[in-house]
Amino acid sequence: MQQYDLTKAVEISDGIHWVGNGTKTFLSRNSYLLCYNGSGKNNSLVIDPGPVVDVDVLIHKVTEVLGSVSKVNAVFMNHQDPDVVGNAPFLARSNPHMLMLATEDTWRLVCLSGLDATKFRAVERFKNLRIVMPTGHKIQFIPTPFCHFRGACMLYDLNSRILFSGDFMGGIAATQLFATRANWPGIKAFHQLYMPSNEAIRLAVQRIRELQPAPLMIAPQHGGIIQGEDIPFFLDMMENLQVGLDIITTFDKIMPEMIAGLNEIIATVRKALGEESVTKTMRMFHADGSYPAIFTLASDGNITEIKGDPMESIEALIRMFFRNCDEYQKSVLKSIILKILILRNLPTFDTLLAEEYPLEVELFADDLDDTEILNSVSF
Ligand SMILES: [Fe+2]
């Protein structure tokens, strides 16, 4: 895989630059700078200018390309979250003539940071949600309601055929500028936490599939850029993904029993491996500030709440316990855990208890450290 210097702007297509903050954080942020030159005109559009904490990175990378941030004359915002729009006021101060593009639903909230309403252009006002730039370049807006905000909207650059998709198709724990299929667990986890329902996702997937011509790249606001044959792969995976409310409503009824079963499993492991081993493992599940903890723990060390996808969370915990076991202890614990689950009428984690892990788990197999196992867990 080609390596890029992510301390600099990266030209991902002709005149289109990634100006994000790199991949050092768990939830990395991508911003993009589109330079439209032609017919004696120069237009520079920033997509999702990013959070205030990334302003120095944005200034550095945009200046590298344009010579000055004051040359940015338009900004597009997928939705109003602070990780997307935090730097919009800075760009507006750098160039008071800069236009701001977003849906009306997004603008109603983002304007509360004191932006000049006379510079706002609602995407809904453009005929067929399309713009032809003075340079002849064309862009199209594709609303993705509730992915994850009511007024979220993607931007499709028809010349480069890059779809700027905002949070949709984004992911956590990316280490490269471009995504591979190995990034699916991080993409899945991000959607399970932030997207409200599979229904909302399906509408967005359908709209992407209908694009003519089909996109060559999907450039999200978090994680790796998806390209080529991986696009239909990720769209297929996304289409069937249970997220947000789907997970909550599915597991709500059995959640108290799951928590009780989980605490029984922990007590069993405590007996088998000792208090110290359990405490050490549980410590791995504390929140690190960039992402929430998978479990809420009471002062006695018992679990009181499972966040996100309970099946995957429990499976991750069991796998962490197994890392401290020899083969014999592992096989004994496996059968005890199985018995606890069966007696409580709970799902039995086929993937964990089978000898072979499925592909998705395999991606986070033994050569990875504990933090990486945690990253594979969906919330
Ligand atoms: Fe967001």
Ligand SMILES: [Fe+2]
């Ligand atoms: Fe975001």
